[in-house]
Amino acid sequence: MPTLSALLWPFFDAVVMVVALIALTRFAGLRSFSKMSGYDFAITVAMGSVLASVIVTKSTGPLVGIAALAALFAVQAVLSHLRVGSERAADAMDNAPLLIMRGSQVLEDNLAAAKMTRADLMAKLREANVLQLETVQAVIFEQTGDVSVMHGECAIDDEILQGVRATI
CATH class of the missing domain: 1.20.1270 (Substrate Binding Domain Of Dnak; Chain:A; Domain 2)
Structure with a gap:
């Protein structure tokens, strides 16, 4: 004791x-x-x-x-x-961010490279309040492991996607 x-x-x-x-x-x-x-x-x-x-x-x-x-x-x-x-x-020291979705299209090879499942991706889309896949402009697997979901009406400025790898 x-x-x-x-x-x-x-x-x-x-x-x-x-x-x-x-x-x-x-x-x-x-x-x-x-x-x-x-x-x-x-x-x-x-x-x-x-x-x-x-x-x-x-x-x-x-x-x-x-x-x-x-x-x-x-x-x-x-x-x-x-x-x-x-x-x-x-x-x-840093991983380059990786594009997971371009518009409503899932980039399957990049999804696999990020070691994410479709279920993981859909969870992130729900977290970001995406109601329709058609409103998604880009999903990015960030260097920190976070997932950024860009959706809405406005086009994405090219500068925001600077440094994002589109393919593995």
Whole structure:
């Protein structure tokens, strides 16, 4: 049976780690928990893992956890700087968005390349309040894993589709 102090340490560690996470996030800026690229998501997951590790294990204390979080924020800042400053670095780190539907036509090869099913696609169309396939102008599998559904009356500006791969 755990002692009362053994049960209270996770609360202390949780408070310390959450305060540190908030402080580091405020210092690092808005991008800290964005999903602009795959590495952003990976770092966010790693931060959650560090937080959980410190809270549930006694072997690492909050200072080690804070150092690990600071390291992750630093890695994210360096990668973001490289990505913004170098097109080659951005190309190496980012997936290009992929066109899944052109108008009401499903691009089956692209759907398969995105590892999406028709059911996945239809769910995304429903999420976007598409009532008729004829109103769909484009569906794009974004570099973050999100799916953008463009539908309505207006034509899509070419600039919005810049960088989107039409074929695999």
